[in-house]
Amino acid sequence: MYKEGIKFYRCNTCGNLFLVMIDPSVRPSCCGSEMEVLDSEHHTHEGSEKHLPIIELNEDHTLVKVGIQLHPMSAQHRIEWIALTDGESVEVRKLGLTTPPVVRFSKMRSDGKIHAYAFCNVHGLWESEK
Template structure:
């Protein structure tokens, strides 16, 4: 599996993915120290945040949560990503859309990022 770390800029809420190497002690962009996101570290409803993954043919079908995650203007899944040996593939979502995505492949780590409750993951 490719090594990946996700960082958030608290000034503008942008996300940076660092792929292939472990970042040094700090990641700074335009003078702003970024916060490293740690999957599954927020005390929130796991049934609404952990990606549920189903294999179908050569694809992974992902829905966020065993109970569908809200997709409201103030609370939604911003993106879903599949990290495999070959790639990091990210699907961006908007409020009002279903919290789901499809990816080519049958293995890897699936991440989901909630704008209020942070990073969540499932290993496939």
């Protein structure tokens, strides 16, 4: 994995997700067009109480919750997926339409930074680290 971490790309036509972990120069395409890189940098704190992933390290697993107030889940507005990485491994969980945005992941390495990502279909990508 390159040192800047993971890049997520999304197809604006079909919603497909693509992770780039090793070569950041790769520009994936889907449905005949280049995919859009998802950027978590543009967010202000507005909406963070419902979008920022909260990472909880436990003895045998890592729990990620999206929002201090859990993000709402409906067909119109929801968290589509949550990802977690410790720099060596990555886990991604796609959520159902009404699944609460709380995911139990594997235990991550604890000797470096752990990053969690949550993608809201309305408000984009949100990232936090621990």
